[in-house]
Amino acid sequence: MNPFKPPSLNTLLLIIFIITTVPAGNSIGVNYGTLGDNLPLPSQVAHFLKTRTIIDRIRIFDVNTDIIKAFANSGILVSVTVPNGDIPSLTNPRNARRWIDTNIRPFYPATKIHYICVGTEVLHWGPQNLVDNLVPAMKVLHSALVKEGFDEIKISSPHSLGILLSSDPPSNASFRPGWDVGNLAPMLEFLKETKSGFMVNPYTYFGYSPANANFCLFKPNPGLFDKATGLTYTNQFDQLLDAVYVSMKKLGYPDVEIVVAETGWPSGGDPANVHANPVNAAAYIGGLMKKVNSGDGTPLMPGRKFETYIFALFNENLKGPSLDEKNFGLFRPDFTQVYNVGIMHAALAPSPSPIAATSDAPSSSGSRWDDAPFFNKTTPGQAPPASSATAGPTTVNTNVRDSSLGSTTTNVVLAARLVENNIPDVVIYNILRLVMFIFCTIDAAL
Structure with missing residues (x-):
């Protein structure tokens, strides 16, 4: 007599149901800029992101109603931006309510508006009138949202890392004098009260030198040792985030x-x-995605996950004047990938190659700087450099499909369902092995 009692059919179906309906752990946000004359329609973009990628949130640099409407009922979170020039007027409660009525009420909650970003890198670029009115405008807008019953929408304001006096080593970091107590402390107090995030724009690209290339790109390197904490940093992304954290902690907001x-x-x-x-x-985007989805955090913030938005969705041919600004995109305007780092669902993405696809290099004519800023290396008061952008990666893709997975109908259907939910391939492989083992054990027992 065989002592083994195989699980019932109901138990097996329950196991399969659970593993095929658990939402995916991998997700990433993206900045959706529109400085191009060949970009797809917002409705096409929304459908593409929802059905073919792991991107679950976007950030736009204005309140483009076509984009906001296109993402209705998509399940994708949308963060919108108040133009810098509108900030002073929004310190008036009546103007703030009018702004909400025009730009939020017609679309929410069908479109899942997540954040209202008040300006973009306001402290970095100024002028002083905007700097002085930034936190008051954030508070008034928040009050207007609460009065409308939209208190789930958060308020914040993105900063360049020009707000830091120093970042190397992280233990010595601090915010620039004047901004620290005068602007950032009141903002952090507001963010703490409203349970909103402190937004920063860390670009290791602008800190690159041939000597620290691997440190910037998440590649193996000797690391940066911080004597004060005894911690070693293996990538610049962690270093910059911990510099922000130390600066926040010094103001009392860790x-x-x-x-x-x-x-x-x-x-x-x-x-x-x-x-x-x-x-x-x-290499950078692939390393970034692995980092933010791992939940490992940073040396000073272990176990912390960071809501993250890649810059940017598309290559935008009207950016400039530099070609760099035109080529930050994950995708070309025809939705083809510039390189493959697992942004698309595993079943839809081609197998990765160690050499990424050749980048577009549009001619250098184009519009002046407009939507997103960024540069870590510029100093406050400079005229903004050429506009925002998009970035991409090219390393080994951890989402490569394993061709040795089973060929039975059950395995094929189960694998497809897992892929739809963005379950990592190594997990899919082990799940299918487990299912096949169970079925084989049942067959042997019977």
Whole structure:
């Protein structure tokens, strides 16, 4: 007599149901810029992101109603932006309510508006009138949202890392004097009260040098040792986030969440910028995705996950004047990938190659700087450099399908369902092995 009692059919079906309906752990946000004359319609973009990618949130640099409407009922979170020039007027409660009535009420909650970003890198670029009115406008807008019953929508404001006086080593970091107590402390107090995130734009691309290439790109390197903490940093992304954290802690706000509002790497650029290439872009974005989805956190923030938005969705041919600015995109305007780092669902993405696809390099004519800023290396008061962007990656893709998975109908259907839910391939492989083992054991027992 065989002592083994196989699980009932109902138990097996329950197991399969659970593992095929658990939502995916991997997700990422993206900045959706529109400085191009060849970009797809917002409705096409919304459908593409929902059905073919793991991107579950977007951030736009205005309140483009076509985009906001296109993402209705998509389940994708949308963060919108108050233009810098509108900030002073929004310190008036009546104007704030009018702004909400015009830009939020007609679309919410069908469109899942997540954040209202009040301005973009306001402290970095100024002028002083905007800086002085930033936190008051954030508070008045929040009060208007609460009065409308929209208190689930959060308020924040993205910052360049020009707000830091220093970041190396992280233990010595601090916010710039004047901004620290005068602007950032009141903002952090507001964010703490409203349970919103402190938004920063860390670009390791702008801290690149041939000597620290691997440190910037999440590649193996000797690391940076911080004597004060005894911690070693193996990538610049962690270093920059911990510098922000230390600066926040010095003001008394270590528990406010940090949101990575922009970060990226261009896949092409001006001839002098040889590090702007698809291989480096893929390495950075691939490393970034692995980092933020791992839940490992940073040396000073272990176990913390960071809501993160890649810069940017598309290559945008009207950015400029540099070619770098045109080539931050994950995708070309025809939805083809600039490089493959697992952004698309595993069943839909081609097998990755160690050499990424050749980057687009549109001619250098184009519009002046407009939507997103960013540069870590500029100093406050400078005129903004050429606009925002998009970044990409190219390393080994951990989402490569394993061709040795079973060929039975059950396995094929189960694998397809798992892929739809973005379950990592290594998990799919082990689940299918388990299912096949169970069925084989049942057959043997019977």
